[in-house]
Amino acid sequence: xxxxxxxxxxxDFPGRKMLLAATCTLxxxxxxxxxxxxxxxxxxxxxxxxxxxxxFNEVVDGxxxxxxxxxxxxxxxxxxxxxxxxxLKNLSMPVVMVNSVLQGDPGNAFSAFWSxxxxxxxxxxxxxxFAGANTSLNVRKEDFGQTMGxxxxxxxxxxxxxxxxxxxxRDAFGLAVDTVSDPFNYMDxxxxxxxxxMRAIDARTGNLQVIDDIYDTxxxxxxxxRSAYLQRRDAEIANRKSxxxxxxx
Amino acid sequence: MNGMxxxxxxxxxxxxxxxFYSTAQAASTIEQAKSYASGLGQQVLDILxxxxxxxxxxxxRLRAMFQQNVDVDWIGKFVxxxxxxxxTPQQQQEYLNYYGKFLINNxxxxxxxxxxxxxxxxHALDNGNGEYVISMEIIRPKEPKVLVDYRVxxxxxxxxxxxxxxxxxxxxxxxxxxxxSVVNRKGLDALIEMLAKKVAAQxxxxx
Numbered sequence: 001x002x003x004x005x006x007x008x009x010x011x012d013f014p015g016r017k018m019l020l021a022a023t024c025t026l027x028x029x030x031x032x033x034x035x036x037x038x039x040x041x042x043x044x045x046x047x048x049x050x051x052x053x054x055x056f057n058e059v060v061d062g063x064x065x066x067x068x069x070x071x072x073x074x075x076x077x078x079x080x081x082x083x084x085x086x087x088l089k090n091l092s093m094p095v096v097m098v099n100s101v102l103q104g105d106p107g108n109a110f111s112a113f114w115s116x117x118x119x120x121x122x123x124x125x126x127x128x129x130f131a132g133a134n135t136s137l138n139v140r141k142e143d144f145g146q147t148m149g150x151x152x153x154x155x156x157x158x159x160x161x162x163x164x165x166x167x168x169x170r171d172a173f174g175l176a177v178d179t180v181s182d183p184f185n186y187m188d189x190x191x192x193x194x195x196x197x198m199r200a201i202d203a204r205t206g207n208l209q210v211i212d213d214i215y216d217t218x219x220x221x222x223x224x225x226r227s228a229y230l231q232r233r234d235a236e237i238a239n240r241k242s243x244x245x246x247x248x249x
Numbered sequence: 250m251n252g253m254x255x256x257x258x259x260x261x262x263x264x265x266x267x268x269f270y271s272t273a274q275a276a277s278t279i280e281q282a283k284s285y286a287s288g289l290g291q292q293v294l295d296i297l298x299x300x301x302x303x304x305x306x307x308x309x310r311l312r313a314m315f316q317q318n319v320d321v322d323w324i325g326k327f328v329x330x331x332x333x334x335x336x337t338p339q340q341q342q343e344y345l346n347y348y349g350k351f352l353i354n355n356x357x358x359x360x361x362x363x364x365x366x367x368x369x370x371x372h373a374l375d376n377g378n379g380e381y382v383i384s385m386e387i388i389r390p391k392e393p394k395v396l397v398d399y400r401v402x403x404x405x406x407x408x409x410x411x412x413x414x415x416x417x418x419x420x421x422x423x424x425x426x427x428x429x430s431v432v433n434r435k436g437l438d439a440l441i442e443m444l445a446k447k448v449a450a451q452x453x454x455x456x
Binding site for chain 2: 078082209213217218219220222223224226227228231232234235236238
């Protein structure tokens with residue numbers, strides 16, 4: 001925990017904040033996972049920077065991403081959106097497979113492999129979820145942040161990434177690893193860009209209701225999203241065994 | 250003769266009472282908790298599915314159910330965390346008053362979004378001390394399932410829900426860190442004022 005304090009004291013170097021956030025968080029990742037109120041004050045040593053990036057993201061979302069998602073939802077029929085989601089999901093399978101292997105989960109790796117093989121061929125490039133409809137293959141989404149979590153790494157400092165949004169030292173590093181290890185990121189630039197944009201719009205369309213609800217009911221959306229993100233990642237790492245007791249006061 | 254009959258009647262009554270109380274007091278079972286949750290879920294679906302009932306009437310009935318089944322005061326104290334103990338009795342009272350309304354409005358105003366979801370109880374867990382976790386899948390037409398855990402507690406007045414965990418995100422833990430962030434940044438009075446404003450906005454929106 002001493003490392004946290006070190007960085008907090010250096011918080012008032014405005015120009016270096018982002019750099020500091022990006023480079024130092026890994027050092028914090030190994031901290032034990034605390035829970036509840038204490039966890040969240042300790043897990044967010046860069047809160048002032050994070051809040052600034054969060055505001056920036058709100059603006060970008062308001063003028064660019066949310067309107068695009070709304071147009072997409074209103075213009076493209078549900079059938080088409082489902083096809084797009086299927087293709088994107090299929091393209092994520094190699095990364096899911098690799099991370100399942102790294103987590104010692106051959107079952108999920110097997111499911112990801114066969115789901116990818118079947119959907120790419122019989123599902124015509126992933127447009128149709130052949131495996132989902134005709135087999136009992138059930139693939140859980142896995143990424144390198146979750147892999148590190150499964151290996152026992154804590155989340156490290158909470159970080160709000162520009163445009164991408166909530167993340168953490170561990171998960172931002174995981175994202176970088178997944179980006180490099182994803183074979184489809186070595187295709188034509190146009191394809192990579194299209195895929196990235198479609199992923200953002202697809203994800204935002206799926207989140208429209210949830211995010212509206214948060215803004216509707218939260219007194220501090222930044223804190224709500226931070227807490228929800230950290231809890232959700234813990235649940236994903238534990239593969240959704242959510243039956244622990246809530247922590248007591 | 251008469252006296253004896255009287256005595257045996259009293260005895261019988263006494264035994265019946267003992268029996269009744271011992272079953273009522275007996276540790277609740279996981280099956281009871283499950284059937285409580287499925288009964289409650291079915292009641293909500295029934296209300297939502299009624300075609301002839303007005304929206305206003307539906308919301309009123311959902312509110313009544315919510316008040317009866319959710320441990321609002323306990324949740325209110327929990328989400329304020331350590332700030333609850335530091336609050337004056339007057340702040341506590343004001344806070345709980347607004348918090349209760351805020352929570353009920355948040356949940357019962359959402360019913361218009363209902364689009365034919367159903368639920369399926371997948372498993373239940375006994376956490377001891379009369380506390381149970383009832384896990385269910387919310388089955389949505391054309392969309393992925395949502396996993397929801399209801400945490401319920403057996404109280405003298407029956408089961409009460411004290412947390413709702415959606416895909417691993419707990420209502421009470423999320424709100425606790427949200428509220429503690431507001432109190433740390435702006436103070437308890439500001440939190441109470443923000444709650445009061447939200448409640449006022451909710452009430453104008455629904456009327």
